[in-house]
Amino acid sequence: MKAIALILAPLEYSGQAGRADAEERGLSKPTIYSIAQRCGVSAATVSRVFNRPELVSPRVREQVTAVARELGYLPNPAARGLVTGRAETIGLIVSDITNPFFPLLVRSIQRTAERMGSSVMLVDAEESAAAEVRHVARLRGRVDGVIVASPRSSSAALREAAKGLPCVLLNRPLRDLSSVLCDNTSALFEAGEHLHKHGHRSFALLAGPSASWAAARRSQAIRGWARGRGVELTELGPFRATFKGGRQAGAALLETAATAAFAFDDLTACGVLAELAGRGVAVPGDRSVVGCDDVLLARTVTPSLTTVTAPMDDLGAIAVQVLTRQIEAPGGAPEHHRLPGVFVARDSTGPRSTS
Amino acid sequence: MKAIALILAPLEYSGQAGRADAEERGLSKPTIYSIAQRCGVSAATVSRVFNRPELVSPRVREQVTAVARELGYLPNPAARGLVTGRAETIGLIVSDITNPFFPLLVRSIQRTAERMGSSVMLVDAEESAAAEVRHVARLRGRVDGVIVASPRSSSAALREAAKGLPCVLLNRPLRDLSSVLCDNTSALFEAGEHLHKHGHRSFALLAGPSASWAAARRSQAIRGWARGRGVELTELGPFRATFKGGRQAGAALLETAATAAFAFDDLTACGVLAELAGRGVAVPGDRSVVGCDDVLLARTVTPSLTTVTAPMDDLGAIAVQVLTRQIEAPGGAPEHHRLPGVFVARDSTGPRSTS
DNA sequence: GTGAAAGCGCTAACAT
């Protein structure tokens, strides 16, 4: 009996002996096999130590852990991914990384993803709808799911591109895809009231990119408020969501008699401010300007911007959580979340000019 | 003979027949095996069509391509990576994604990486040296190499973290690791001359974070210039590379008699501008301010910043190229590149105040 | 609690 037992317990796992030997001499990277061999256990046991430690006896578990550390073992994600079908990675496509709206969002998404054990693959679409779609195709297979932030693509294109891939849209609603939205409607109402209280009666709406849901939504909110309030509203634009676009918007604003303007976002608002300053128009003395998003810029510009703060951290965190659910239960019903922005008054708004 | 030949040519590849069957009915994802079966060729041939098409006859090549498209085949990166040992992905660690310096850099790196067929895994270290090191460890195995932008970690920590992993440092020199630097020395000399011509004789140096190589380098350049020019230079700081840090720097500046100040970067400079504006100090009337980097902010702020433009596109592109070489020839000698910044005069500098 | 064995989907010799 004893002899037989010995025969049945070979000293090495034949198939891997060569490799293990080589790496014993530091020639190749450690694998579960090298660890297994050094510990006198099977590779399966080593694997369990990392994935289901409760199934392994404490003694073996500790030994394996120790040897793994000593060898500097790192599981090979490709090998693991090949069998599990998971990349432990999510894709993040942003419409324009240079837009100051995104950095904090990226940070929040990344933090949350990391807490969930996933890495983030970031892709900048450079404001191109075509690039967005191309990139989700490219990401497919490399990631478990994607978040598309402020997409510019058509709904049909998005739907098609995301077919069979867990996906959540940020700032863009779409029935069949999950979405997380920042809704500034009520905050913009507050902004309107704030201006109204300061005596403004004639307003300008500097519309953002027509492909942007946020832009449409904001315009709609402002229109709604103006109508309800019975004040005059001149619609200008659409303007690009850039500093330059803002300067154009500023120029256009000066063609009107509006004493207060709603810019599409803070970046545009900064352009407006710059244009007005360049033409010697005082803010808020001559005209009041409100932005949206409350990006870093909003505080740094002079005068600091009255704006609507977007709950970046929550937007990002929720997006990742929803995506995670979507990944774990593919084909589950899409979720729709809507977070309100909050109005914040600063120095770019004030009493209506007396001129 | 004929009979034997038939026996040797089975109709299906036994090992994979079951899967292929299943997926024929649309139950599983297409693989090279499903395509092979439909085309009556071997999986190796299908693989060749994608990797070494010139080795496959045009006829077969076209058929395989057609079927692949029809089935919506997408190669599995994990499987490919497992055998090639390449992830076709590079890691990008930035010290602080909210710093406006990075977006354009990220874009440039990503563009170049994409041209090289690689994706980018972005990680934000949130200004923490520890996080930097942690993240390169985490990235190891998931990426073929990493770019660390403006690292805050100690040289020793970086060296250790990058051991055995292709790595290029951005804005941080280190003998044994490749680096791509933006050197603003001569541009800062020009800035000094520019101010000197405007009559300034007393200067302030608002130093940046002590862990930043760029900060040290810039301070050194300015000191060198001031000494050579024989002008008075007051050193203040270090200040954090944030808007807030800039406001503090601005306050400190006002304690001195300096009529012109070198801020560490544009973000700090904006803080300085805001602080001065808040205290009713005119720029450039009372004091002149120069920034560095030429980020978006530099143009949007009022007055627009006199600064030093960093060649972002080149910095990013070169970093990726160097990294690619490093990946293809591991253990090759580190490369060191140094690109000059270029001075640009705008509205934050002007004649010395006459007061 | 642990091991044997089968594969995940692909590439790369090595044949032919």
Added chain:
DNA sequence: ATGTTAGCGCTTTCAC
């Protein structure tokens, strides 16, 4: 030009 054959490193039944 194409097929055969081994794995890449890991997870995961299924036995024991």
